[in-house]
Amino acid sequence: MIPRVALVGAGGHGISHRRTLKDLEGRGVLKIAAFCDRNPVEPEPGVPFFDDHRDLLEAVRPEVVIICTPPHTHLPIALDCLAAGADLLLEKPPVTTLDEHARLAAAVRESGRRCQVGFQALGSAALGRLCAATAGSTEPVSAAGAWWRPDSYYRRAPWAGRQATFDGALVNPFAHALMQALVVADGFEPVLMELERYRTREIQTDDCTFLRLTGADGRTIVVAVTLASEVFVAGEIQVGEAVLEYPTDRLRLGADAPFEEIPGRIGLLENLLSGAALIAPLERTRTFTVVAEAIVAAPMPATIPPGELGPHPEGGGRILPGVHELVRQVAATGLLPSESDITWAVAPHRVSLQQAKGVSDAQAEHR
Template identity: 50%
Template sequence: MRVALIGANGHGRWHRRQIAELEAAGVVELAALVDVRPIEPGPEAAPHFTDHRAMLREAAPDVVVICTPPYTHRQIATDALRAGADVLLEKPPVLSRAEHRALSEVLRETGRACQVGFQALGSAALHELRRSISYGVVGTVTGVATVAAWQRDDAYYRRSPWAGKRTVDGRPALDGALANPLAHAWMQCLAIMDGDPPVGVELERYRCRDIEVDDTACLRITLASGRPVVVAVTLCGEEFIPGEVVVHGTAGRAVLEYPTDRLLLPGDDGYREIPGRVNLLENLVQHRADGTPLIAPLARTEPFTAVLDVLNSAPDPAFLGGDLVVEEGEGPARKVTIKGVNSALRQAAEKLALLSELPVPWAVGPHSVRLTATPENTLQTTEEPVR
């Protein structure tokens, strides 16, 4: 199985290590690396390209891993699929439902496969949580929430030309906390509620820097069943919360710490480790060999992308500064922390509430959008609250 990687720097370095491990195990062979910038040196002997179309013609890989900025994904994935390759496409796969529909159409046309890089979907801990829910350990699920508090310094927003941008060259870039680093958190929630599609979105977004996107956000997705998924996240956090998914039920609550694969079920004394993740590239290779189902096929990410449409249409994030924040360090090392943010986010996750429904003085009312179920999946903004 000959694998090429497009976007070889940045997070592409992680894929280079993954490919090297699978190459050492005799599962794949690295066919080519592509990047528009000089590729950071590595031990790989594969040819380097600056143009992905030239690479597709000359190297003819079986599988292409795409790790470029999200606004380039649809075009590069389309080119790779039409060249006859299967694709592992980094998250967020695309940035609107129009792009999702266009790429799904190419998949239908070509009969090829597209796996999306939501690697936490392959975790044994998520599998165990879903199994436990199906056995009724939390009773009837009444809602799901996720909370995460990370810290990113100013250097993070200088890492790439699209960092902190809402658009690049007129196209959505959406490099906010919700759409990029903390996307895994709520994709896990949507996966737990698989089969219950979003019908409404209430969104509150905040920023503590001179950026165009959110570094802090609270999002409530209402599902067709009426149950909520609440997402409460920040990159300006106090103590580190890696990422917790809280499943609320009539008989108790379960918590999955998705980055570290730890699970707490009702009645447990403490977290239990449930290690093990199915590697998404290996799963794609298996899928090609014997039809093993993909863990994160593009179709599974449709509800996620529907919510991104709301981010595209939402007002700019509200600025938080002055006495609300604490600044530490200087230059690229400067960090900003929102005072009391962790407790506010935790309350949102516990109460399945928006920040504006809690006693949080800096919270602003939500941007509220209904997702209509027309055949075209068009969005309709409502004047009335979603709930």
């Protein structure tokens, strides 16, 4: 039987899921069952549309649902879909707290359904190569990325630019960087988080984030990302001399080696439908959720003084000149901005993650 797949959240990033759905339907892998969105979206001929996911579930009973709504809305929709007997492709970040993670994991177990999380870069053959080449390493793992998002990015949706709805450079657009770093540092158990969050504009969350995690074994993961850069750094995961540019699957295993594109990405939806072991099962995102929850619970980000900023050459907002070099410097040295000569930097927020994890473990045992 060809599985019928529905999409909840068919605007925004849902458009890329619509492309995948059309492609897989064209190849006879699935049938597009229905779309749902709170707002009107471009209709798809022959595909029923609903403005409430509960109506969709009742009317269509799809075998699989893709959930691509804002992060703070994921849990109730996911629970309803599981209760209706559907497998899930749930966009990242899957949920906003470890408590929600435990509730969703329990529902997945009890329903016997499968839940794949939208960390598509985990399906990359290049990541597999990097992990194989660095297995057993105790060297620090780092991630660096520098993108540009104009002010209009934060006006596209009511939840954008608000920490209360789980937006922020590292918990949303650069969530993949954190997730990739955690996977490369296989078995990493964070016990300490040191975090510096900054904003270059009037938003209620960060657009420049610097994070150092220390693991139970003393290993560190450092992640430095920005959305206020004129110069583009796609996203680099580094262990020793090995570097993976995770959005493009380009890999370099030695300092003098050239970057090589490693083809072979398994699509998350195809993987889910195939019945094979999941690439990004919910349980694999637990440590990510520990860290993401702690990031969002941190005090509001510091504002970078306007005098440090300059206009983006194409308009649309301001950039922090040289921030692409700063993210690479932090990744290379493991020193946060406040620990180097950055005048606008403020002391990091330090929090034990052991305690958060212990509380959640205890809660999970009581379920």
